Amino acid sequence: MNRAQHVPYVLEQDEDGIWCASAQLRPGVGAVGDGSTAEAAAADLREALIALIEEVGFSPEAAVTVDVA
Known part of the structure:
Protein backbone atom coordinates (compact mmCIF):
# COMPACT_ATOMS: atom_id res chain seq x y z
CA MET A 1 0.00 0.00 0.00
CA ASN A 2 1.25 3.48 -0.86
CA ARG A 3 0.49 6.48 1.33
CA ALA A 4 0.93 10.04 0.19
CA GLN A 5 0.71 13.27 2.10
CA HIS A 6 0.96 16.61 0.34
CA VAL A 7 2.56 19.24 2.56
CA PRO A 8 2.76 22.88 1.47
CA TYR A 9 6.09 24.51 2.29
CA VAL A 10 7.76 27.92 2.37
CA LEU A 11 11.05 28.48 0.56
CA ASP A 16 23.99 34.67 3.34
CA GLY A 17 22.49 33.08 0.21
CA LEU A 45 13.06 19.24 3.75
CA ARG A 46 11.60 16.16 2.06
CA GLU A 47 14.06 13.92 3.92
CA ALA A 48 13.21 15.66 7.21
CA LEU A 49 9.47 15.24 6.58
CA ILE A 50 9.90 11.54 5.79
CA ALA A 51 11.77 11.03 9.08
CA LEU A 52 9.15 13.05 10.94
CA ILE A 53 6.26 11.05 9.44
CA GLU A 54 8.05 7.81 10.40
CA GLU A 55 8.33 9.14 13.97
CA VAL A 56 4.90 10.71 14.55
CA GLY A 57 2.77 9.14 11.81
CA PHE A 58 0.64 10.66 9.11
CA SER A 59 -1.52 13.66 9.81
CA PRO A 60 -5.13 12.67 10.55
CA GLU A 61 -6.19 15.08 7.78
CA ALA A 62 -3.92 13.43 5.20
CA ALA A 63 -5.22 12.24 1.90
CA VAL A 64 -4.44 8.57 1.44
CA THR A 65 -3.91 6.97 -1.96
CA VAL A 66 -4.32 3.20 -2.09
CA ASP A 67 -3.21 1.12 -5.08
CA VAL A 68 -4.74 -2.33 -5.24
CA ALA A 69 -3.25 -4.74 -7.74
Missing part, protein backbone atom coordinates in the same frame (compact mmCIF):
# COMPACT_ATOMS: atom_id res chain seq x y z
CA GLU A 12 13.22 31.50 1.38
CA GLN A 13 16.80 32.60 0.79
CA ASP A 14 18.61 34.13 3.79
CA GLU A 15 21.04 37.05 3.77
CA ILE A 18 21.46 29.83 1.91
CA TRP A 19 18.05 28.50 0.90
CA CYS A 20 15.70 27.47 3.73
CA ALA A 21 12.54 25.40 3.35
CA SER A 22 9.99 24.85 6.12
CA ALA A 23 6.67 23.02 6.44
CA GLN A 24 4.08 22.17 9.07
CA LEU A 25 2.94 18.55 9.09
CA ARG A 26 0.17 19.55 11.50
CA PRO A 27 -0.14 22.34 14.08
CA GLY A 28 2.95 22.35 16.27
CA VAL A 29 4.72 19.64 14.25
CA GLY A 30 7.02 20.83 11.48
CA ALA A 31 10.32 20.34 9.74
CA VAL A 32 13.00 22.42 8.05
CA GLY A 33 15.60 21.88 5.36
CA ASP A 34 18.39 23.99 3.92
CA GLY A 35 20.84 23.96 1.06
CA SER A 36 22.92 25.99 -1.36
CA THR A 37 20.11 25.87 -3.94
CA ALA A 38 16.32 25.97 -3.72
CA GLU A 39 16.21 22.38 -4.99
CA ALA A 40 18.70 21.20 -2.35
CA ALA A 41 16.68 22.88 0.42
CA ALA A 42 13.46 21.26 -0.81
CA ALA A 43 15.17 17.85 -1.00
CA ASP A 44 16.55 18.29 2.54
Whole structure:
Protein backbone atom coordinates (compact mmCIF):
# COMPACT_ATOMS: atom_id res chain seq x y z
CA MET A 1 0.00 0.00 0.00
CA ASN A 2 1.25 3.48 -0.86
CA ARG A 3 0.49 6.48 1.33
CA ALA A 4 0.93 10.04 0.19
CA GLN A 5 0.71 13.27 2.10
CA HIS A 6 0.96 16.61 0.34
CA VAL A 7 2.56 19.24 2.56
CA PRO A 8 2.76 22.88 1.47
CA TYR A 9 6.09 24.51 2.29
CA VAL A 10 7.76 27.92 2.37
CA LEU A 11 11.05 28.48 0.56
CA GLU A 12 13.22 31.50 1.38
CA GLN A 13 16.80 32.60 0.79
CA ASP A 14 18.61 34.13 3.79
CA GLU A 15 21.04 37.05 3.77
CA ASP A 16 23.99 34.67 3.34
CA GLY A 17 22.49 33.08 0.21
CA ILE A 18 21.46 29.83 1.91
CA TRP A 19 18.05 28.50 0.90
CA CYS A 20 15.70 27.47 3.73
CA ALA A 21 12.54 25.40 3.35
CA SER A 22 9.99 24.85 6.12
CA ALA A 23 6.67 23.02 6.44
CA GLN A 24 4.08 22.17 9.07
CA LEU A 25 2.94 18.55 9.09
CA ARG A 26 0.17 19.55 11.50
CA PRO A 27 -0.14 22.34 14.08
CA GLY A 28 2.95 22.35 16.27
CA VAL A 29 4.72 19.64 14.25
CA GLY A 30 7.02 20.83 11.48
CA ALA A 31 10.32 20.34 9.74
CA VAL A 32 13.00 22.42 8.05
CA GLY A 33 15.60 21.88 5.36
CA ASP A 34 18.39 23.99 3.92
CA GLY A 35 20.84 23.96 1.06
CA SER A 36 22.92 25.99 -1.36
CA THR A 37 20.11 25.87 -3.94
CA ALA A 38 16.32 25.97 -3.72
CA GLU A 39 16.21 22.38 -4.99
CA ALA A 40 18.70 21.20 -2.35
CA ALA A 41 16.68 22.88 0.42
CA ALA A 42 13.46 21.26 -0.81
CA ALA A 43 15.17 17.85 -1.00
CA ASP A 44 16.55 18.29 2.54
CA LEU A 45 13.06 19.24 3.75
CA ARG A 46 11.60 16.16 2.06
CA GLU A 47 14.06 13.92 3.92
CA ALA A 48 13.21 15.66 7.21
CA LEU A 49 9.47 15.24 6.58
CA ILE A 50 9.90 11.54 5.79
CA ALA A 51 11.77 11.03 9.08
CA LEU A 52 9.15 13.05 10.94
CA ILE A 53 6.26 11.05 9.44
CA GLU A 54 8.05 7.81 10.40
CA GLU A 55 8.33 9.14 13.97
CA VAL A 56 4.90 10.71 14.55
CA GLY A 57 2.77 9.14 11.81
CA PHE A 58 0.64 10.66 9.11
CA SER A 59 -1.52 13.66 9.81
CA PRO A 60 -5.13 12.67 10.55
CA GLU A 61 -6.19 15.08 7.78
CA ALA A 62 -3.92 13.43 5.20
CA ALA A 63 -5.22 12.24 1.90
CA VAL A 64 -4.44 8.57 1.44
CA THR A 65 -3.91 6.97 -1.96
CA VAL A 66 -4.32 3.20 -2.09
CA ASP A 67 -3.21 1.12 -5.08
CA VAL A 68 -4.74 -2.33 -5.24
CA ALA A 69 -3.25 -4.74 -7.74
